[in-house]
Amino acid sequence: MSTVRDWAAPNPVTENRSGLIGKPVDRYEGRLKVTGTAPYAYEVETPAPPLFGHIVSSTLARGRIASVDISAAEAAPGVVRVWTHLNVPAQAARGTRLNPRSQRASNPALESDRVEHYGQSVAFVLADTPENARAAGGLVRITYEAESADLDFLSSLDQAGPAPGEEDARIGDFEAGYTASEVTVDATWFSPLQNHAQMEPCATTAWWEGDKVVVHTSIQMVKGGQHALAETLGVPSDRVRLFTRYIGGGFGGKGQSYDDLTLAALGARETGRPVRVAYTRQQMFQATIHRPAVQMRVRLGADRSGRLNAMALEAVTHCARNAPFVEHAANFARNLYAAPNRLTGHRLVRLDIPHAGAMRAPGEAPGMLSLECAMDELAETLGLDPIELRIRNEPEVDPDNAKPFSVRQLVRCMQEGAQQFGWERRNPVPGAVREGRWYVGMGMATAIRGNFLLPAKAGLRLTGDGVATLTQGMTDIGTGTYTILAQITGETLGLTLDQVRVELGDSDMPPAPGSGGQFGAATAGSAAYETGMVMRRRLAELAAGDPRSPLYGEDPTLMDFANGNIVLGNRSESLAALAARAGPEGVYVEGGISPAADARDWSQHTYGAQFAEVGVDSVTGEVRLRRMFGVFAAGRILNAKLAKSQITGGMIWGVGAALTESNPVDPRYGSFLHQDLGGYLAPVHADIVNLDAVLLDEADDKANPMGIKGVGELGICGAGAAIANAVYNACGVRLRDYPLTPDKVLAALEAKGL
Amino acid sequence: MLTTIRVNGVDHDVDVDPRTSLLDLLREGLDLKGTKKGCDHGQCGACTVLVNGVRINACLSLAVMHDGDAVVTVEGLASGELLHPVQQAFLTEDAFQCGYCTPGQICSAVGLLAEVAAGQPSEATADLDGPVTLTDAEIRERMSGNICRCSAYPQILAAVRRAAGAAA
Ligand code: FES
Ligand code: FES
Numbered sequence: 001m002s003t004v005r006d007w008a009a010p011n012p013v014t015e016n017r018s019g020l021i022g023k024p025v026d027r028y029e030g031r032l033k034v035t036g037t038a039p040y041a042y043e044v045e046t047p048a049p050p051l052f053g054h055i056v057s058s059t060l061a062r063g064r065i066a067s068v069d070i071s072a073a074e075a076a077p078g079v080v081r082v083w084t085h086l087n088v089p090a091q092a093a094r095g096t097r098l099n100p101r102s103q104r105a106s107n108p109a110l111e112s113d114r115v116e117h118y119g120q121s122v123a124f125v126l127a128d129t130p131e132n133a134r135a136a137g138g139l140v141r142i143t144y145e146a147e148s149a150d151l152d153f154l155s156s157l158d159q160a161g162p163a164p165g166e167e168d169a170r171i172g173d174f175e176a177g178y179t180a181s182e183v184t185v186d187a188t189w190f191s192p193l194q195n196h197a198q199m200e201p202c203a204t205t206a207w208w209e210g211d212k213v214v215v216h217t218s219i220q221m222v223k224g225g226q227h228a229l230a231e232t233l234g235v236p237s238d239r240v241r242l243f244t245r246y247i248g249g250g251f252g253g254k255g256q257s258y259d260d261l262t263l264a265a266l267g268a269r270e271t272g273r274p275v276r277v278a279y280t281r282q283q284m285f286q287a288t289i290h291r292p293a294v295q296m297r298v299r300l301g302a303d304r305s306g307r308l309n310a311m312a313l314e315a316v317t318h319c320a321r322n323a324p325f326v327e328h329a330a331n332f333a334r335n336l337y338a339a340p341n342r343l344t345g346h347r348l349v350r351l352d353i354p355h356a357g358a359m360r361a362p363g364e365a366p367g368m369l370s371l372e373c374a375m376d377e378l379a380e381t382l383g384l385d386p387i388e389l390r391i392r393n394e395p396e397v398d399p400d401n402a403k404p405f406s407v408r409q410l411v412r413c414m415q416e417g418a419q420q421f422g423w424e425r426r427n428p429v430p431g432a433v434r435e436g437r438w439y440v441g442m443g444m445a446t447a448i449r450g451n452f453l454l455p456a457k458a459g460l461r462l463t464g465d466g467v468a469t470l471t472q473g474m475t476d477i478g479t480g481t482y483t484i485l486a487q488i489t490g491e492t493l494g495l496t497l498d499q500v501r502v503e504l505g506d507s508d509m510p511p512a513p514g515s516g517g518q519f520g521a522a523t524a525g526s527a528a529y530e531t532g533m534v535m536r537r538r539l540a541e542l543a544a545g546d547p548r549s550p551l552y553g554e555d556p557t558l559m560d561f562a563n564g565n566i567v568l569g570n571r572s573e574s575l576a577a578l579a580a581r582a583g584p585e586g587v588y589v590e591g592g593i594s595p596a597a598d599a600r601d602w603s604q605h606t607y608g609a610q611f612a613e614v615g616v617d618s619v620t621g622e623v624r625l626r627r628m629f630g631v632f633a634a635g636r637i638l639n640a641k642l643a644k645s646q647i648t649g650g651m652i653w654g655v656g657a658a659l660t661e662s663n664p665v666d667p668r669y670g671s672f673l674h675q676d677l678g679g680y681l682a683p684v685h686a687d688i689v690n691l692d693a694v695l696l697d698e699a700d701d702k703a704n705p706m707g708i709k710g711v712g713e714l715g716i717c718g719a720g721a722a723i724a725n726a727v728y729n730a731c732g733v734r735l736r737d738y739p740l741t742p743d744k745v746l747a748a749l750e751a752k753g754l
Numbered sequence: 755m756l757t758t759i760r761v762n763g764v765d766h767d768v769d770v771d772p773r774t775s776l777l778d779l780l781r782e783g784l785d786l787k788g789t790k791k792g793c794d795h796g797q798c799g800a801c802t803v804l805v806n807g808v809r810i811n812a813c814l815s816l817a818v819m820h821d822g823d824a825v826v827t828v829e830g831l832a833s834g835e836l837l838h839p840v841q842q843a844f845l846t847e848d849a850f851q852c853g854y855c856t857p858g859q860i861c862s863a864v865g866l867l868a869e870v871a872a873g874q875p876s877e878a879t880a881d882l883d884g885p886v887t888l889t890d891a892e893i894r895e896r897m898s899g900n901i902c903r904c905s906a907y908p909q910i911l912a913a914v915r916r917a918a919g920a921a922a
Contacts, residue, residue: 026845033853034841034860036788036828043787130782131773199792199800199854199903248790248854249903281793478852478904641848645909649851652905677797677901686898688907 024641028482042203046274053277054133056123061670062149069141078132104228109259119286149352160347168345177310177341181301191366192662200248203278206264221514250477252358289357296370308339329367338395361713372445372721398603406702409633413609417631430732438615443725445718447608456527457510463586466576474512480642492532494561518710531591608632610722621746635709654719762830779817799900802858809865828857849913851904
């Protein structure tokens with residue numbers, strides 16, 4: 001196993017001699033996307049005309065299917081199959097694994113008469129056209145026997161139990177420290193249930209080739225999807241070939257497969273024809289995962305100078321009764337501020353609603369909406385600037401485990417952000433700035449998000465035309481994977497970008513863990529880098545051992561790569577010539593990365609500081625963003641343009657979390673009140689004004705050989721808290737119940753007599 | 755029902771199911787899958803196309819209503835290898851991430867530029883009588899029917915500005 005010391009040596013990426021690393025090049029697959037020619041899963045060409053599937057969803061939260069009548073649906077025009085739990089083809093029992101090493105277990109569709117949440121699949125229609133499938137879906141008659149269901153989170157808080165397998169994290173004596181503190185804050189925040197609302201609904205196109213099924217599906221994890229389907233069908237995973245080349249947004253919600261995958265594969269097997277199945281927008285809300293609501297109590301105790309003596313963040317959240325998931329809203333607090341006496345932990349309520357799961361920056365995204373506002377409240381109580389309060393609590397080592405930081409530029413983020421944003425113009429007195437009917441205010445918050453490296457592999461082929469093709473069972477969900485892998489491969493081999501191809505999203509390719517948890521770039525990218533280094537060694541040995549090469553007989557370890565050539569002194573040969581001599585297939589190598597044995601001896605995070613200026617309408621209570629700016633530190637940046645897009649995209653998610661996004665559960669049915677994009681208010685263009693971000697120079701040599709880290713989730717962290725703090729600074733109203741919608745703001749203004 | 759529709763300059767005589775939306779005709783009937791289905795309810799803009807030069811949500815319109823109409827989709831904007839200025843601006847400004855909303859954003863931006871050139875005011879227009887100045891507020895307002903969950907809004911703004919500059 002390697003150690004981080006191996007990573008500190010200079011290498012082609014860190015030396016960056018041709019300047020491809022960091023360069024703001026256009027997206028590799030951008031041309032396909034702007035011309036509408038990138039085929040997403042539903043759109044791939046099929047070997048024969050396809051059938052169309054439509055899923056019928058339950059209208060009940062909990063109970064059983066009492067009766068089923070599919071006769072009218074079966075008799076409808078164009079209908080080929082109608083399935084319910086009574087006649088769906090056999091699938092492996094839920095949760096079983098034929099292969100103990102499968103990453104996912106069986107996940108059957110229409111498995112029984114049990115209904116566990118509103119929107120669960122209860123029937124499936126296959127027909128010759130989408131119209132016929134959908135119309136027949138409406139003819140399926142199902143009656144239910146309802147059972148009592150727990151649907152309301154806030155009225156079920158007394159049923160909260162410990163999160164499975166977890167204990168509270170306690171350091172020092174929180175209660176004693178808190179009681180002894182000169183200044184305290186004790187308040188509770190609520191972050192509501194939210195939906196991913198990816199623009200591309202989940203979809204699968206499937207067909208069979210002999211006893212092997214080919215599926216194109218929209219999923220963030222190639223192996224996870226392949227294994228889930230293989231286990232569900234009860235076949236070895238090499239009988240499932242899964243492609244996921246273009247993905248219309250994931251954000252965590254496509255970290256797993258759904259019934260579209262299973263039913264498309266079964267439908268294609270039973271009919272012998274290709275099948276397309278897509279979720280409707282309504283099914284995206286009801287039948288995929290969501291971010292659960294979280295209630296967070298924060299207690300801070302400090303001395304008069306602002307030094308924290310005690311800090312607690314206790315989170316209560318929820319998940320589906322039989323699908324455990326914990327939104328770890330308190331975890332980030334463990335690594336953020338120094339305080340000798342600490343308490344953090346989670347409690348869980350089980351509800352009969354759709355499954356909770358990971359959504360962009362799970363944990364931090366809702367969690368930072370509490371602590372970062374509590375710090376604002378503490379700063380005000382102490383008469384301190386919020387940045388100064390944070391600087392006074394900046395730890396020297398990770399306060400959770402006393403490990404040294406690999407690199408931590410949090411203070412610099414805050415200071416540079418303050419300067420560029422014009423923080424000194426902020427009037428610390430709430431409600432003091434008025435422009436006509438608008439109260440105007442500024443707020444800030446910090447951002448922190450972990451950094452991870454997972455094991456991954458890649459393949460690399462150099463052909464006689466001088467083109468290097470990187471292959472990896474990895475995904476690009478809009479994050480820029482294609483582009484950064486091309487940049488890394490080009491820089492490693494001394495090739496230009498038009499000499500590099502990248503192919504992703506195929507389960508036959510060397511595996512990578514996929515996109516999620518902000519680990520994608522570092523993980524897939526490090527594997528690409530290591531594979532490039534394997535290729536360099538192989539090519540150097542080929543040249544040294546080949547009498548036809550000008551480098552014959554030389555020491556391969558001294559050879560270098562630049563401008564499409566392998567070079568030693570004043571002798572060189574083109575990579576194209578070298579590969580051409582190796583045969584028609586060229587040269588193929590595989591390589592990979594695994595975490596260094598000692599990498600976890602350091603505390604590794606990405607950091608940032610978020611600044612917002614808002615206007616609060618004194619008449620309507622509407623909060624309008626006026627300006628937002630963030631400064632972030634996330635290791636070496638591979639592509640300045642794409643990294644910034646990721647970061648600003650995340651910040652805008654923070655705007656949504658603060659101001660508009662929420663999906664209450666209808667207590668009558670267990671459905672979500674908002675089932676479409678008219679009701680669920682993701683930010684639109686007019687909501688976003690003057691929003692920008694910068695990334696600091698940084699390299700984290702403890703993270704991976706390239707010193708890079710993830711940026712996909714950092715931008716959302718703390719963003720909403722900066723807005724909430726700006727709302728307070730604008731009008732003097734502390735709202736702790738997100739989102740800060742006009743009704744709540746107006747009521748609070750009126751309660752203050754404003 | 756027999757319907758004649760011109761798409762990207764090519765005439766098609768098609769026999770369409772009266773229930774078929776213009777979006778599904780394009781995607782399934784004519785195999786033009788560049789136009790995306792994000793919601794099928796007129797709430798996201800992913801299906802935006804130009805009908806007789808005006809942008810509409812193709813999911814909210816039945817195919818049979820377009821007998822005799824000329825439709826332009828994202829596939830019809832480039833001239834061979836040469837991208838339309840709006841497409842090129844989206845590429846240069848990184849005005850997309852996952853790319854799923856992008857065909858709709860691009861068609862919408864093409865429609866927007868035509869509306870502004872024709873002097874059509876919007877909610878953000880201060881002076882309803884004079885020519886329309888393409889301010890940032892105008893662009894944001896007029897692009898708000900196209901949701902981008904990847905949230906490339908700052909980059910989309912820059913791209914529309916760039917394309918407007920190129921057109922001017
Ligand atoms: S698909 Fe037409 S507006 Fe969403
Ligand atoms: S680019 Fe992904 S939704 Fe706009």
